[in-house]
Amino acid sequence: MWTFLRYLLLPFSLIYGSVIWLRNRLYDFQLLPARSFPIPTIVIGNLAVGGTGKSPMTEFVVSYLSKQYNVAILSRGYGRKTKGFRTVQIDSLAIDVGDEPLQFKNKFPNVTVAVCEDRCTGIEKLQEDHQLIILDDAYQHRKLSPQFNILLFDFRSFSQPMFVFPAGNFRDLLMESKRAQIIVITKCPTNISSADKIRIEKKLRHYNREAPITFSYISYFEPVNGDGIHIDIENKDIVLVTGIAKPQPMVDHVTQKAKSVSHISFGDHHTFGEADIDRIIKTYQSLDSDNKIVLTTEKDYQRLKPYKALFDTIELVHLPIGLSFNDVRQNNQFCNILSDTVALSVNQP
Known part of the structure; x- marks a missing residue:
């Protein structure tokens, strides 16, 4: 909800946005170093602050790709009281590894789940024993140059001003959507209208003309x-x-x-x-x-x-919740893009 106070904070958003813009340009022009790795890396992230469905998307991607590859999930472990690299066990405590990584481990007990605030350090420790690393919430971790970025937007975020902190709820600039290889609009109505799709696509195409844009919703399962x-x-x-x-x-x-x-x-x-x-x-x-x-x-x-x-x-x-695409065609398109990207990277000499 937008209030008068939020508009008063716009000058501070301008300062914050300028700092974020400069940081991103330093990475774009390689004035700040970013590392890439031979192992395929898929980043799942957003530009806003929480609530875009990163966990359901991570689980969707892991569920699909872990059937074909030896997958590891790497997260920061937000909210944990520990630091450094840690491997998550089923009996770990959320205070030690974070709630979302612990959730992933309980859902996928045969998949390696690890936490590390420095994603590059985490990849170094995981790459030898895995074929693919999926990074939860690492879109702003510019020290890493991943092979593939999945960028998420909450459907409702397009109905309000998309400003950065503190006036808005975005931690990164909308123009940074240009780095995404695929964009997923999450938490859509199951019967989303063609007009809404066109409106959203038109806004995003100002910044990213090539990435496929897909629409998804949250599925609720039996408690x-x-x-x-x-x-x-x-x-x-x-x-x-x-x-x-x-x-x-x-x-x-x-x-x-x-x-x-x-x-x-x-x-x-x-x-x-x-x-x-x-x-x-x-x-x-x-x-x-x-x-x-x-x-x-x-x-x-x-x-x-x-x-x-x-x-x-x-x-x-x-x-429990999950992510579902609004039609079978988009589901297949998303999965095919993932398969092709990972297969190409894995098969590179």
Whole structure:
């Protein structure tokens, strides 16, 4: 939502944007060094701050390519309290490796997942034992020159001014979309109109005339508990706990199915403490219902797991999500481009 205060911050956005523009030009003109590697590297990123669906896209790409190649996922591990290179294990703690890498490892136990704030250092450690490295949220990591960039935009971001910090929600300039090899508009309505597609494509074509532009939406799967058992949320009274950047689509989805929803919202990558758990439990206990659960996101579940004992008899359920393209043609186009790019890189002498 745009307010008068945001417009007052525009001069500061101009300063921030100028610094970002200069930094990018220094890399473009090779005045600052960027490294490339012989192993294929695919970067998944965005220009805005969170909430564009990088995790579902990472999982989509990993699910598709790990059938053909020995894949590693490399992430910064946002929100962790550790530094340096670490390999993620299924029993790792989110505080040590980050919630999203831990989510990836639990979904793909046979895929190597690692965290390192310096992506080049991470690639150095992973490249010998893998055929392909997928980097989550590394579009602004200009020290790396990847083979392929997948750039994501939230559909709703095109309905408001696309300014950088602090007036807007973008951390990079829209012109930097020129570096993408494919652009995916995420969180679209399933019935997105041709007019909306044309409007978005027209805006992006000012900066990138060649990259295919595809449209996708979030798919919600059956909620599951800690034992992997599906839990029906129809007509249940739900305490919904979110610590993500843009929870409203999930709130809307759950509200359509549940009898009632009590939403407790925390900031993105929130580090839960006992006071937060106490608040969740008290909200649950305040519901006058015999058919109630605590429901959270996959990402938040990774950070809540260490507190499961405090929930006692309360069932903690999480809602898996995925990415789907708006039509089969775009799904096939995206997968074919990935296959061709990786195959070409892998087969290079």
